[in-house]
Structures are given as C-alpha cells and as structure tokens.
Amino acid sequence: MPFELLEKPRHIQAWDRFLEIGLPNQHTEVYRYVRLKELYSGSFASPKRFESSIQPLESTLVFTNGEFQASLSKPPQGLIVSPLSQAFDVYGSFLTARIQKSLKQEKDPFAALNGAYYQEGLFLYLPPKCVCHTPVRIIHYVDHNETLVCPRIHLFMGKGSSMQLTWEQEGLLDATLVNTYIDCALEEAAALEIIQLSHLPRAAHSFWNVRATLKQHSSLKSFSVTNGSATSREDYVVHCLGQQAQAHLYGVWSLKEQRQHHVNIWMDHQEPGCTTLQKFKGTLSDTSRSSFEGKIYVHSKAQKTEAYQMNNNLVLGKRASAHSKPNLEIFADDVRASHGATIGQIDAEHLFYLQARGIPLSTAQAILIKGFSQEIIDLIPHQRMRERASHLL
Numbered sequence: 001m002p003f004e005l006l007e008k009p010r011h012i013q014a015w016d017r018f019l020e021i022g023l024p025n026q027h028t029e030v031y032r033y034v035r036l037k038e039l040y041s042g043s044f045a046s047p048k049r050f051e052s053s054i055q056p057l058e059s060t061l062v063f064t065n066g067e068f069q070a071s072l073s074k075p076p077q078g079l080i081v082s083p084l085s086q087a088f089d090v091y092g093s094f095l096t097a098r099i100q101k102s103l104k105q106e107k108d109p110f111a112a113l114n115g116a117y118y119q120e121g122l123f124l125y126l127p128p129k130c131v132c133h134t135p136v137r138i139i140h141y142v143d144h145n146e147t148l149v150c151p152r153i154h155l156f157m158g159k160g161s162s163m164q165l166t167w168e169q170e171g172l173l174d175a176t177l178v179n180t181y182i183d184c185a186l187e188e189a190a191a192l193e194i195i196q197l198s199h200l201p202r203a204a205h206s207f208w209n210v211r212a213t214l215k216q217h218s219s220l221k222s223f224s225v226t227n228g229s230a231t232s233r234e235d236y237v238v239h240c241l242g243q244q245a246q247a248h249l250y251g252v253w254s255l256k257e258q259r260q261h262h263v264n265i266w267m268d269h270q271e272p273g274c275t276t277l278q279k280f281k282g283t284l285s286d287t288s289r290s291s292f293e294g295k296i297y298v299h300s301k302a303q304k305t306e307a308y309q310m311n312n313n314l315v316l317g318k319r320a321s322a323h324s325k326p327n328l329e330i331f332a333d334d335v336r337a338s339h340g341a342t343i344g345q346i347d348a349e350h351l352f353y354l355q356a357r358g359i360p361l362s363t364a365q366a367i368l369i370k371g372f373s374q375e376i377i378d379l380i381p382h383q384r385m386r387e388r389a390s391h392l393l
Helices: 009-021 084-105 109-117 348-355 361-377 381-390
Strands: 060-064 069-075 080-083 122-126 136-141 151-157 162-170 177-186 191-196 205-214 218-227 231-240 246-255 260-269 276-283 289-298 305-317 319-332 336-346
Touching: 009 084, 009 109, 069 080, 080 084, 084 109, 084 122, 084 151, 084 177, 109 177, 109 205, 109 231, 136 205, 151 305, 162 218, 177 191, 177 218, 191 205, 191 381, 205 218, 205 246, 218 231, 218 361, 218 381, 231 246, 246 260, 246 289, 246 361, 260 305, 276 289, 276 319, 276 361, 289 305, 305 361, 319 336, 348 361, 361 381
Parallel strands: 060 136, 122 151, 136 162, 151 177, 162 191, 177 205, 191 218, 205 231, 218 246, 231 260, 246 276, 260 289, 276 305, 289 319, 305 336
Antiparallel strands: 060 069, 080 122
16 A cells, blocks of 8 residues: 555554455456556555645635645534544544444445545534534645545534535546545434535546435435546445435536546435435546446335435447446335436437527537536535536536
C-alpha cells in the first residue's frame, strides 16, 4: 500500500477486514464490468498538506486532501460538528459499536479500505427535533495528483430531526483516488437528503460508499450526478430497521470517451410497511461503459413492503456499453415490488417528430438526450444544485 497504516485499533481492524475481503478482480460479480487495470497500475502516495487559503463560508464544512478541517468550517446553528478523533472522546461507545458492527457486515473492499486509511474524519450530530433549514454544504478540496484520499463522515440524526447535505469536489486532479465513506444513522422520523455532484477528470478514480440505517418513519433521499472517470463507482447499503421507513435513491450519469461509472445497491427490508425506490439513468457515447446492479432483499417479517427499482440507459455509440442487473429476493408474501432495466438508442419517431418541425438533427438529438436525464435532475430539491447538475451533464 502507498503509506504506513495508522496505528490505531480501529484502523487496524478495518485493514484486517480489507484483507479478508480482498481486492476485486474481473471474476468478482459486482466488479465484473469495472475496468480495474488502470486503477491497479497506478501509484498513490500519502496525502499532502493543502496549500491554498480558504475563507470559511456559512453552513459549509470543509475537507482538504481527505481530511476534515474544523478551522475552515462554519456549521449551521443546531448541528453539532466535531473532528472524528475528538468525537470518540464523547460518543465513543456509540461510534465504536457502530463501526465494529458495520465492519463485520462489510462486503466491499474499498469501504473497508477507507476505515484503514482515513486521517481525520467528520462526526455530525443533529439533536432530536432539530431542523436545518439551510442545506449543509460539504466541500472537498484536492490539490495533489497520484494521491489516495479517504474522506469519512459519520452522521447521527435524532428523533424527528431533518437536514440536507450537499457534497462537492473542487480541484480534483488526474490519477487521484478519492475513496469516500458516509455512514448515516437515522432515528425515528428523521429525514435526510444527500446530493452528490461529481465532476471528475478523465484519469481520476472515485469510490462513493454510503451506509445507512433507518428506524421507524425515517426517510432517506439520495441524489448523485456524475460525468464518470477512469474508475467511478457508487456502493449503497441501506437497512430499513423500523416500520414505515422510506429510502429513495436517484442517480444520473453522462459518459463520453473512455469514461465509466458503476452503481451497486443493497436495499434491505427488515420490518413491515417500508417503501424504497431506486431510479438510475445513464447516457453513454464513444467507448464509455456503465453497470448497475441493484438488490431488493425482503425478509419474511417485512410484510406490506413496497420496493421499486429501475435502470434506464441511452446508448449513443456502437462501442459504448451499458450493463444492468436489477434483482429481487423476497421472503414475504404481501409485497408490492418491481424491477426493470432498459438499454436503447434515441427513439427514431421522436427524432423525426422534432425534425419535421424544422429542428436540425443535432439540436433534436440534444433535446431528447437532455429530456432523458432531466427527469432525475428535476427531483433534486435545491435550485443551485439542479443548475450545476444540468451543466455537468
């Protein structure tokens, strides 16, 4: 590995779990379509000190080269923010128990690797009934290439609390490996929205790992928008632990050249009456590649479940490829569930309709491509982020 393992028990435990899982290869089912050769041939150094000066902004939390920077951050009123190393002094029993349980269940090597190599993480605590009316903006600045950076966030939301997080990357350079991990614990009736925009250099490597537990009547909504990169992958594990919990995951990508993007989801229904939705769309051209693998797992106890999953792909080039594997595993008998996938080209009739009204071919194609992605963009609950997402695609 590129630099020495941090000598703390939790880092060592994560490293041991990483070794147990092992690095994926082309025979690993959930990594089957990921081009790993370029990633494995890279050389990644220890993150260096961030050189640029940053002025703290309201309701903004800052990471630099993978490390949370309390001095550069201005949290909103009501949200308790702490460097993760300090949070262990106050919330140690909760954090230790949660991390150890998560590690035992962890199946993804890069999620485990984050636990071994993060340097300074972030702990967020939103007390019961506290509502953040202003979106909490998290910005990650990176100013070195050929570097492994591992941002890590642990979020605990009290009963009836509500907030929106936005995640943005700035200054990311070619050949950098950004391996992000976000753990979310939602108490009863808590509501969380996460918006992630990833504008990546072609040679960058990006892993986005989200782990969430939802108690009764809690709600999670996640939105991701990306243009892909040499390696770009999102991995979600969501456990619905309380009745009437809801989880809606949305994503859209637009890939060109040799860029790729991959999504893997495990949606776990453990209690009755939960509702989940997975809706992801991708546009591909040139020699780009994508894959989607989503699992809806319904335990026998989880009656009255509603679970839906859809992946749509618009392939614009003969050499581009999209792969989709939505699937269900249901052990309850009173369930509403569906899954599906489409892979196709621009509809010739729609194209003809626009051309017949005097719209040039290239413009007509652009309109239809934008319309295909716009369904997801319009769902993003923040005007500024919707505008940035539209520009990204």
